[in-house]
Amino acid sequence: MNYETQVMLEVSFEADEFYPQAAVLGSHAAEALENKHRSQLTGLENIAESTSKTSDIMDYIKKQTARFSHWRHTLASEENTQQGFGERLRAYLENDLAQRRDAVCARLQIGDSSYQDKQKRRRIHLLLIRQFIRSMVVEYEYAVSAGKNERKER
Amino acid sequence: MPTHTQLQKIWLLSDTVLYSEAVAFMRRLVRDQGCNPLPAAQVNGLFSIAESQLYDKLYAFVVHQRDRDWQPSKRDIKTFYTALEETLTNMQKRLRSDFHLLGGSRKPGGQDEADEQELMALLAREFIQHLLAENGLLSIRAEEERQQRQRNQQAGRYQQQTGLAHHSPHRKTGGRYGN
Numbered sequence: 001m002n003y004e005t006q007v008m009l010e011v012s013f014e015a016d017e018f019y020p021q022a023a024v025l026g027s028h029a030a031e032a033l034e035n036k037h038r039s040q041l042t043g044l045e046n047i048a049e050s051t052s053k054t055s056d057i058m059d060y061i062k063k064q065t066a067r068f069s070h071w072r073h074t075l076a077s078e079e080n081t082q083q084g085f086g087e088r089l090r091a092y093l094e095n096d097l098a099q100r101r102d103a104v105c106a107r108l109q110i111g112d113s114s115y116q117d118k119q120k121r122r123r124i125h126l127l128l129i130r131q132f133i134r135s136m137v138v139e140y141e142y143a144v145s146a147g148k149n150e151r152k153e154r
Numbered sequence: 155m156p157t158h159t160q161l162q163k164i165w166l167l168s169d170t171v172l173y174s175e176a177v178a179f180m181r182r183l184v185r186d187q188g189c190n191p192l193p194a195a196q197v198n199g200l201f202s203i204a205e206s207q208l209y210d211k212l213y214a215f216v217v218h219q220r221d222r223d224w225q226p227s228k229r230d231i232k233t234f235y236t237a238l239e240e241t242l243t244n245m246q247k248r249l250r251s252d253f254h255l256l257g258g259s260r261k262p263g264g265q266d267e268a269d270e271q272e273l274m275a276l277l278a279r280e281f282i283q284h285l286l287a288e289n290g291l292l293s294i295r296a297e298e299e300r301q302q303r304q305r306n307q308q309a310g311r312y313q314q315q316t317g318l319a320h321h322s323p324h325r326k327t328g329g330r331y332g333n
Contacts, residue, residue, distance in 0.1 A: 052165045055173040055280075059287035066290030119162065122169055 003108075007124065010104045015131045018100065022132050025089055026139025032073035032085040035144050040064060040071075041137055048133045054093075054125050057133075061090045089136075093129050101125040156272060160255055164273070167253055168280040175241075176284030183237060184292045189230040191293040196231060197286050204282040209275035213242060238285075245281070246274055253277075 001009075029041060047060050065071040065086030072084035083091070101124050110124075111117045156164070183189045192200075196219075203215045220235035250256050255273050256266075 052162075053169050055169045055284060058173065059283055062287040062291045066287075066294045072294070115163075115166075118166055118170065122166055125169075 006108055011127045011131055014100045014128055018132055019135055022135035023139045026136040027143050028075055028085050029140040030143035032070050037070060041140055045133055045137050048130045054129060057129055058090055058094060061086050097128045100128055163255055164276050172281045173284045176281050177288050180285055180288040180292055189233050191289045192234055201286055204279045209271045212278055242278055245277055
């Protein structure tokens with residue numbers, strides 16, 4: 001199996017593993033951003049898909065969190081009541097997905113000292129972030145439309 | 155014009171070195187040294203210079219802001235630009251030694267210097283973007299803390315005025331009312 005196929009398989013495997021967390025954050029996004037701020041999540045998705053740097057995504061989240069109160073919306077019903085949506089998302093992408101990247105790299109025997117290996121690690125982190133955001137946005141769309149339908153039925 | 159290989163190196167540096175250094179830079183100033191985050195007008199000015207200008211113009215802007223005679227209430231801005239100037243000077247030294255973006259020793263004038271300026275503009279832009287993003291977060295946290303303090307003070311005053319402090323549930327369960 002060639003390298004690219006191995007990477008795609010590993011990323012897909014991790015995507016299955018982190019799907020529940022993506023769904024949790026998608027629901028958080030639905031409560032925080034509601035239907036009216038959809039474009040901000042589309043903006044995040046566009047940046048994630050087009051950038052070559054993970055730090056661009058973190059910067060975008062920080063800027064949105066600083067600029068809009070709905071990005072700082074906390075969920076009263078969950079354990080983690082202190083973290084707003086933006087901070088929670090950034091922490092997950094920056095820390096948890098970095099751990100998953102390390103696990104993928106270990107399985108693919110990618111080190112962290114040579115220049116080539118560092119580039120590979122960075123790309124895998126970016127692929128994981130893209131996949132996470134895709135899943136999160138799907139859940140957001142579902143939650144938002146389910147909420148809309150619920151209101152219609154009432 | 156930077157080569158594709160140089161750009162890839164810059165992207166890697168941005169993610170693995172400059173991002174964490176920018177976060178540490180801002181936190182050191184705000185949390186450790188007690189400075190206020192950079193105000194919005196400064197953020198906009200620095201951002202537009204970093205986005206549009208050549209490195210020598212950016213550096214001149216940073217030095218100019220550092221050397222301005224700031225009024226006492228804005229001394230934190232001077233502290234910020236002093237630290238930023240030091241970081242940029244240091245970054246220029248690291249261009250060859252740490253970052254390996256240019257080979258050989260520095261030759262003044264000509265293509266060598268032009269390449270160095272272009273690469274420094276890109277690196278500085280990355281660093282400043284990360285700085286300003288972190289600055290925004292720290293600003294909002296500082297504002298939230300200020301509001302929380304205000305709410306606590308108001309609640310304290312209200313309790314004193316209404317005498318609720320003497321009838322709090324905590325006091326009822328302890329001391330002479332206890333167990």
